[in-house]
Amino acid sequence: MEKYVELQESIISGKKDKVGELTQRFLDDGRPAKEILDEGLIPGMAVVGRKFQEGEYFIPEMLLSARALNVGLDLLKPLLEASDVKPVAKVLVGTVKGDIHDIGKNLVSIMLRGGGFEVIDAGVDVSPDTFVQMAKESSVDIVGLSALLTTTMPSMQETVEAFKSDGSRDKIKIMIGGAPVTTEYAEKIGADGYAQNASLAIEMARNLAGV
Numbered sequence: 001m002e003k004y005v006e007l008q009e010s011i012i013s014g015k016k017d018k019v020g021e022l023t024q025r026f027l028d029d030g031r032p033a034k035e036i037l038d039e040g041l042i043p044g045m046a047v048v049g050r051k052f053q054e055g056e057y058f059i060p061e062m063l064l065s066a067r068a069l070n071v072g073l074d075l076l077k078p079l080l081e082a083s084d085v086k087p088v089a090k091v092l093v094g095t096v097k098g099d100i101h102d103i104g105k106n107l108v109s110i111m112l113r114g115g116g117f118e119v120i121d122a123g124v125d126v127s128p129d130t131f132v133q134m135a136k137e138s139s140v141d142i143v144g145l146s147a148l149l150t151t152t153m154p155s156m157q158e159t160v161e162a163f164k165s166d167g168s169r170d171k172i173k174i175m176i177g178g179a180p181v182t183t184e185y186a187e188k189i190g191a192d193g194y195a196q197n198a199s200l201a202i203e204m205a206r207n208l209a210g211v
């Protein structure tokens with residue numbers, strides 16, 4: 001939408017103060033947090049990804065944009081998370097081993113909390129054994145795995161296998177996501193589901209939790 005162009009451009013150029021200022025202004029104007037996210041912040045970051053792919057942007061530019069995106073997300077977080085319903089189920093969310101991308105994972109956590117789930121964040125670069133151990137300790141119903149690199153997607157399979165070897169696979173649902181991940185991949189590695197974005201992740205989690 002036209003009115004979010006400046007916000008998108010501020011993400012693209014990594015201007016975190018401007019992102020904070022504009023996000024706050026939209027909130028003050030009464031724009032819904034979800035709209036600011038979907039029409040301002042996320043499309044801006046999508047352009048950053050394209051620029052990196054085309055060799056126009058390098059890591060420093062990506063980091064600046066990621067930092068700017070986080071400033072906006074922090075402002076939206078309390079609104080996206082606001083939910084007074086009793087937790088529908090417990091979800092453990094983390095980025096798989098070898099991968100440090102956490103923006104998508106954080107967004108999924110925020111949205112799941114907003115959808116009434118209790119979320120435990122395992123962080124980034126999480127080994128299969130740590131996922132299994134944390135899932136047990138907190139008796140979670142669902143585990144959400146995030147991967148942004150084609151090279152770390154195999155860690156998802158290793159994590160599914162680790163739950164099998166541990167004997168806890170049957171008690172836990174596993175959903176996966178991240179830019180290179182697909183429904184076919186989820187089927188191939190024996191995960192229970194895939195969701196393309198944070199909103200669909202809520203739907204998927206509801207289905208898996210049977211609510």
Ligand code: B12
Nearest residue numbers: 049053100101102103104144146149150177178179197198
């Ligand atoms: C920001 C960024 C970085 C930042 C990360 C900062 C951070 N704190 O996360 C930095 C600069 C550190 C970085 C580093 C690298 N990056 Co990088 N990065 C990106 C970039 C531009 C954006 C990712 C992002 O945050 N998107 C915004 C969020 C909101 O989207 P998302 O992550 O996809 O998440 C959504 C969905 O996928 C889904 N989802 C995500 N997780 C989950 C989990 C579940 C359970 C579910 C259901 C859904 C779900 O819901 C989310 C919300 O809607 C992407 C480009 C892109 N278009 O993806 C490249 C990209 C992922 N990076 C890439 C690369 C190559 C790297 C490096 C290897 C570069 C290098 N040579 O060092 C390193 C790897 C470091 C490592 N070991 O992890 C490539 C990957 C290529 C590939 N196919 O493997 C990409 C695609 C860029 C490109 N076009 O080439 N990167």
